[in-house]
Amino acid sequence: MTSRRIPRRCAPPPACASSSPPMAPAMLNDPRLVRSTNSLRGSVVLRLFAIVFVFSCAVTVALTATQLYYDRSLANIAPRILVNQAANTFLVALFITWLLNRIVTRHLTAIARAVARYDFRERPMPLRLDRKDRSVPDELDRVVSAINAMAERVYHAYLEERRTSVERQARHAAEAARDELELRVARRTEQLARANFELREQIAERERAQAQLALSEARLREIVEVSPVPLSIGSAAEPRMLYANEQWLELFGVTESELPGICLDALYVEPDGRRKLLERARLGGNVTDTEVPVRRLDGAPFWATMTARLASFQDEPAIYVGFHDVTERKRMEQELLDSREQLRQLGAHMEAIREEERKRIALEIHDELGQLLTALKMDISLLKMHSGGHPEMLKKVIGMRDLVEQTMSMVRNVANHLRPAALNFGLVSALEWLTEDFGKRTGIVCQLVLNADEPNLSDAHATALFRVVQESMTNVARHARATRVHVTMMRGEDGLVLNVSDNGCGFEQTACKRGSYGLLGMSERARLIGASLQIDSVVGSGTVVSISIPVGSGSEDDQDSDRG
Structure with a gap:
């Protein structure tokens, strides 16, 4: 619909010249009219839906689809009407705004906040509006119900997706585990096959080694049996004999039937002889040429040189001992030591006799020969006195005296070297x-x-x-x-x-x-x-x-x- 404003100077249509327009009664009776009453300085204004305004002052403004008719007397109050209408419009708009906020906006804000706080990973709490329950739900109630239903569906969809994701992850993990298990099984199968092959090789090698060992043991037993050295094998854990050759049995005076019941400790003269031998073998590995006193089964002692080594015999820790009878050698050594000691004693005795003889000879030389030489020297001095001054005789006497003095000096030296007088x-x-x-x-x-x-x-x-x-x-x-x-x-x-x-x-x-x-x-x-x-x-x-x-x-x- 278009409207056009008529210039103020144009004449109104004849129908509107009278104080009561002829169309007003018909318009007032129109059922399409919506009436409202507003107070404006005691005047009652009727707003007709056909956009006809009738004022009690007999001023009528009619708006049609093509023209707007008004009375000139309305020009003075038009601004007032407009201001009043604007105020009414503002108040109505303010009221409508408050009403909308009361009825709609605050609930929409609460709904928006609830939706913003919504976490689809947790079970949703039902959204409720802070207002009185209505018997007939309106649009807000339907929106809240739709949001609650949507939240419930989203939560169930999340649960379903999580369950599906867990199942998918479990399926993937199971597939990965199955692949890993299959790979491990394949590797383990390969390792087992390799180990089985190596085990068969080891078993075959062990069988060959056992055969060689049996052959070596048979040869060794033959060698031991014919060996001139007495050999024995005793248990390392207890004093029990495991094996002995014929030479050992003969050396210790034991029969083959008596061998199992022999206590090895009884064969050593020293009470802990066997224990010492085992300790030396454990510490040093081998015991070589160790002389120990042992005894035969009848108790007769003798000396033997032992060579021992720890080993195993019939899957049992044992000590292998070789014996050599050195009784005769020990007897000869003892005789040699006794003879040497006797020689030393004889030498000491001879030295003592020699010193005594030197002492005696030195004393005799000093006393007897010295006295004789002294007497001879005195006789020579007397001869010098009775020479009568004969030159030849005097010279001869002086030479004899010098010779006697040299002889006396030599005698003293001999005596001192035989036995120094100062030693007394x-x-x-x-x-x-x-x-x-x-x-x-x-x-x-x-x-x-x-x-x-x-x-x-x-x-x-x-x-x-x-x-x-x-x-x-x-x-x-x-x-x-x-x-x-x-x-x-x-x-x-x-x-x-x-x-x-x-x-x-x-x-x-x-x-x-x-x-x-x-x-x-x-x-x-x-x-x-x-x-x-x-x-x-x-x-x-x-x-x-x-x-x-x-x-x-x-x-x-x-x-x-x-x-x-």
Whole structure:
């Protein structure tokens, strides 16, 4: 429908000139009219649906499809009408807005918030509107019901999808597990096949090894049976015999029927002999050439050399022992030791006799020969006095006197070397005489250092120590090519210590151990008096001979008690 506004100056149509338009009554009776009453300064305005406005002041405005008719007297109140109409329209719009918010908008906002908070992974709580229940549901109720139904369907769809996803994942996992299991089964089957093949090879190899072992055992048994060495195999866990050859049975005097009941511990003289043998075999692996006293079944003891080794026999830990009867050798060794000891005792006795003989000869030379020479010297002096001044006779007498004096000097030297007279006054006096005489005879500087008092030694012990020092200095003069010798006597922790050191050429000790009778004699002299002898020598650095004797050993009191 279009409307057109008529210019104000144009004349109204004749039908509208009168105060009551002729069409007004008909329009008022039109059933399509919707009436509303508004107050405007006491006037009642009727709004006719046919867009006809009738005012009580007899002003009628008619709007048709083509023209708008109005009264000029309405021009003054038109603005008021418009303002009033705008105010009414605003109030109506405000009321309608409040009404919409009350009825629709707040519920839509609550629905939107509920939908925003909705989590399809949890069971939905039914959405309810904060209003009174209606007997007849409206659009909001239907929207809420639809949303609740949709949420329930979405939740069930999620559950179904999750169940389907779980089933799908389980199916995929099962398929992957099945594939992995099939792969493992294939690999395991291959490994089992390979292991089965290797096992068959090992079984075959073991059968071959067992056959070879059986053959070797048969050969070994034959060898053992014919071996001249007594061999036995005993249990390592208990003293029980497992096997023995004929030579062992003969050696220990055992019959084959008695073999199973033999206790191996009874065959050893020492109570724990078998245990010691097992411990040595466990620690070292093999026991070689060990001499042990054993006994025969009848109790007769004898010496045997054993060679033992731990092994297994008939799947049982065992010890293999080979015996060699060394009773005869041990007897000969003991006889040799006894003979050597007798020789040492004989040597000591001979040395003592020799020292006594030297002492006696020295004493006789000093006393008897010395006295004779002294008497001869006195006779020569008397002959000189009775020569009567004869020159030839006097010269002859003087020559005879000089010869007698030389003879007396030689006799004294012989006597001192046989048995130094200073030795009768103690070891210190003898060492002083020895060092002084050594320096005079050899021209080598010899120094004696005494850091101890005169020791309380018997004559035999003092003589032995003196002879060791004398032999050491003789070796220096003969072989060392030394220019200085030091003799020291001091008290050590273990007793009296005598050292003889030189700055000579030294020697190889290993090369001089054999064939050096001087060193051997020194060692034997030291051993006879219970002393220890030590020789240290380095080529080009000289030699040190040290002899030490324990405190109290060889004292004169001990010697007197031995004699008593």
